[in-house]
Amino acid sequence: MRSQPMSFLKLFRFSMAILLGTSVLYMLTMFRMSGPGEGNELSVGRLGASQSVANRRFEAGSFDEAKTFLESVSLSDGPVYIVLMSGKRDGEYWCGDCRNADKPISEAFAKAPSNARLLEVSVGEPAQWRQASNPFRIHRLFTVSRIPAVLEYKGNLKTSNLLLEKFAKDKELLEYLFQVNTKELKSSKIKDITTVDELQNVISNYDNSYPLFLFFISGNDQDTGRLWCPHCDSAAVPVEYYFLRYSPSNAIMFKVITSENYDAWMDSNNPFRQQNLVDVNGLPALFRAVPDSTPSLVFDEYAEYFEEREKLIQFYEKPL
DSSP: OOHHHHHHHHHHHHHHHHHHHHHHHHHHHHTOOOOTTOOOHHHHHHTTOOOOGGGGEEEESSHHHHHHHHHHOOGGGOOEEEEEEOOEETTEESSHHHHHHHHHHHHHHTTSOTTOEEEEEEOOSHHHHHOTTOHHHHSTTTOOSSSSEEEEEEETTEEEEEEEGGGGGOHHHHHHHTTSSOTTOOGGGEEEEOSHHHHHHHHHTOOSSSOEEEEEEOOBOTTTSSBSSHHHHHHHHHHHHHHHHHSOTTOEEEEEEOOSSHHHHHOTTOHHHHOOSSOOOSSSEEEEEETTOSSSOEEEEOOSOTTOHHHHHHHHHOOO
């Protein structure tokens, strides 16, 4: 009568052994790290495994390779960033600014969230890069005329948040773009204005109790999704980041979006060109209100290059 329980126990143990062995084999298969060129890094990321920085960096040797990669990548797995660099000669970038930006970009990306990915794209040799028909210059995916350039991929072959040339080696800007320690920055300090009536209302109701900044920029190009004004496009992230980081805690910036496209901005009937509240001679333009100025509110314009980091910070930090 005791033989039946013993048989059942053996069968149970045997079944558990098979189940355990199968589970171990499955885990080993799914978490196997791929060798160079095997392309399994993204599947590991979807499983939630912590990946090394090397496994989250990719390279494309041409525009077409970059486009193919971006068409297949899924943003649901995490953010994707793109860095455009020159080609290399004897293992070194032929572009000096690219050489200078390489280390800051790598160090900043190493601190990015573990699901972030970075695609480095070579724009080729100098002769290729200088061609007016170069796709990096004219295709809506990038439309950049200078390197190095760092962008965030937004899907549907569109990009945003451009860091260009000197900005592309700025440690603080890179960490901001790669979402490193950004929780304390209050984006609510920046508000949009799209009409002159809104601008008039802001100026009329200003009570001198807080630092007021106005940032006049273009609107977004419908095709690229980026600001149609190239200078606005390259200045937007630095101007907004340094305001959030260094302006007084009660400061407010109104981002004044002036026009949908170049023709609309150049139209003499454009309301922002006709208004006399703030003297705007071109885009982009950054102003700070002078408290208690009379008979009407006066604005100081930032007259330096936006690349002059310390001067931009000083412009924001000035007390009332």
